[in-house]
Amino acid sequence: MTPKLDGILETAVYVDDMGAAHAFYEGLLGLKRMVKGDRLYAYDVGPGAALLVFHRGHTGEDVATPGGIVPGHDTTGPSHFAFRISADMVQPWRSHLTANNIEIISEVTWPAGGVSLYFKDPDGNVLEVAAPPNWPNFQS
Template sequence: MAERPEINGILETSVYVDDMDIAHDFYGGILGLKRMVAGDRLFAYDAGPEQTLLVFFRGHTGADVPTPGGVVPGHDTSGSGHFAFKIKPETLDPWRAYLRENQIDIISEVDWPAGGTSLYFKDPDGNILELAAAPLWPNYLS
């Protein structure tokens, strides 16, 4: 039996939205992420070193997409999604103030047993976003 190769992390995570322009105003404007790709069905944002947030146009990604390098299988979701951004613990209060100033309600705040804190809020499409300050998971300590 072959030895299992190592996984080196998550390169991309995705969220599905109903209005790409409103999504860009939120992710590019409010959250300040740099858009690296802008297409009809996909925006890709720099979410940190070697990390990419994919924002897909809900209902427009179910079909396979042929590319010069191969076929990207179709995918789509319904309902709200969830993902978390890593933040430094000392930025919790500035993030609370910034979200409040931008009329973004913090819908929940969780103090984790390991000592970290998460702030939860929604994007314009109702997806649940999290700002997570370490320590949270055993592999996320700083």
């Protein structure tokens, strides 16, 4: 039997300009930075969840920590992740992005009735704010 998972603890994006990324994730999206390092910023995205912003090209090697080795990882090209929002926050997010000259590159109304707004960060990563219902396990 497969052991139970409790959700996603972290998701990550890779960026070329850490300063621009911080201005975007903290300044525009209002995320609180929890960790600041040369190769990684970590942001609080809600109870028990973190967004890791890695400096592209600086994370491929293993890193020794007092608690053990963190295996190297890296990626090229844009990635994607979604923030959970409530249905009543779709219009405020639409307005906030527009007011800050962030292009909404797509808006999707899902068959179950949820709405997603897609936009890009300064490195071209595709971000989404998603309101339920869309996935069967994401109702509200």
